[in-house]
Every structure is written in C-alpha cells, then in structure tokens.
Amino acid sequence: LNVLNNQPATNGNANVVQCAIKQLGKPYARNTAGPNSFDNGGLPFYCYQQAGISIPRSLINACYYGKAVPAADRKPGDLLCMVDKSRNLPFYVAIITSLDESITVTEVIGHVTKQKYDNDHPDPMSNVVAKYVTY
Structure with missing residues (x-):
C-alpha cells in the first residue's frame, strides 16, 4: 500500500493515507472538512491536519501551493x-494511495471512495491534465 515506484511514503504521508482509508464510506457534504463528512478539498485538508502537516483548506490552493x-x-x-x-x-483533488488508485470524495459519488486513475495513458485530446503535488 505504501510503495509507489519503489518509493516508500514518508511517515507523514503514510499517516495521510491511513487517515484517508479510515474515512472510506463517510458522506459528502459541501463546506465540510471532517470528521463526519467531507467536501472534495476538506478530505485532504483533514487527513494532512491529522498527520501534522499544514495545507490550504481549498482544493484550488492545495493544488497550487504544494510542490x-x-x-x-x-x-x-x-x-x-x-x-x-x-x-x-x-x-478536483484526491489522495494518492498506490500506482493507480486514490481516495477522494465528490458530490456526484456522495461518499469517500477509492478511485482508479491511469497516469500512463493520458488522453491528449482531453482538456484535463493531472498534476501531482507533495507537501
């Protein structure tokens, strides 16, 4: 679970992943950041906070201000x-858990869930690009 491209998660990041796993199934609710419900930016904010790592609350700022x-x-x-x-x-933001899987919550899905993603075959015609951010 904590190895991706032969790179182990740091202790803080391992705690972020463990926190995200514990939230699976919890409901989506707009403008919430745990512990009982989350919006898309609230889940990473909460899990990073639980791991002792400070990140911006909004998904836009979390994606912009990380490395x-x-x-x-x-x-x-x-x-x-x-x-x-x-x-x-x-x-959109998600917490990476493995080479092809992440944990996220969206209004459409309605609860915290695991999702697959395919970084190795991005669609060149798409107007969407993946950005990876670390703190």
Whole structure:
C-alpha cells in the first residue's frame, strides 16, 4: 500500500493515507472538512491536519501551493489534482494511495471512495491534465 515506484511514503504521508482509508464510506457534504463528512478539498485538508502537516483548506490552493512533482516521483499521500487546461484551474483533488488508485470524495459519488486513475495513458485530446503535488 505504501510503495509507489519503489518509493516508500514518508511517515507523514503514510499517516495521510491511513487517515484517508479510515474515512472510506463517510458522506459528502459541501463546506465540510471532517470528521463526519467531507467536501472534495476538506478530505485532504483533514487527513494532512491529522498527520501534522499544514495545507490550504481549498482544493484550488492545495493544488497550487504544494510542490509539483513529476508523475514518476509521486508517492502515496501526495495529491492528485485534476486541472482544466484552458483555465489552468484545479477542479478536483484526491489522495494518492498506490500506482493507480486514490481516495477522494465528490458530490456526484456522495461518499469517500477509492478511485482508479491511469497516469500512463493520458488522453491528449482531453482538456484535463493531472498534476501531482507533495507537501
């Protein structure tokens, strides 16, 4: 669980992942950051806070102010941000848990859940790009 591209998660990031796993199934609620419900930016904010790491509350700021890392250097506990290329605006954030899986919560899904993502085959015609961020 904590190894991605042969790079172990740091202690703080391992705690972020463990926190995210504990939130699986909890409901989505707008403008919440735990412990009983979360919005998309609230889940990473809460889990980083629980791990003793300070990040911005909003998903946009969390995606902008962290250190961007190449896809090959991402680790469990880092953030996966989906960015609208035309506006250079993040609209989604998730906590990376493995090479192809993350934990997130969205209004559409309605609860904290695991999601697969495919970094190795991005769609060149898409207006969305993945950005990886570490703190």
